[in-house]
Amino acid sequence: MRLILLIALWLCLSIAVRCDDDREEATVTEELPEGVAEETEEVVYVSPTPNGHIYFAEHFDVPEEFEAKWIRSQAKKEGIDEEIAKYDGKQL
Numbered sequence: 394m395r396l397i398l399l400i401a402l403w404l405c406l407s408i409a410v411r412c413d414d415d416r417e418e419a420t421v422t423e424e425l426p427e428g429v430a431e432e433t434e435e436v437v438y439v440s441p442t443p444n445g446h447i448y449f450a451e452h453f454d455v456p457e458e459f460e461a462k463w464i465r466s467q468a469k470k471e472g473i474d475e476e477i478a479k480y481d482g483k484q485l
Contacts, residue, residue, distance in 0.1 A: 438454070440452055440454055440455070
């Protein structure tokens with residue numbers, strides 16, 4: 394009985410492994426003829442508009458509105474070199 398179960402288990406595992414081997418990712422590349430430029434579409438940014446019941450939504454994309462509503466952080470860490478201790482509220 395154990396031998397039959399072991400054979401059945403081995404058979405199932407070998408089928409599962411073979412199914413995984415059949416899955417190959419295909420990479421499709423399209424070559425353009427010479428002299429034909431690739432078309433690029435211009436994307437225009439539109440500020441998001443919150444819909445529904447929202448507790449907090451701020452997109453920070455209008456500098457004037459940001460400066461009117463928010464204060465940039467001037468936090469400093471003590472005991473650290475002066476050049477790296479200050480955070481000026483700007484992310485790179």
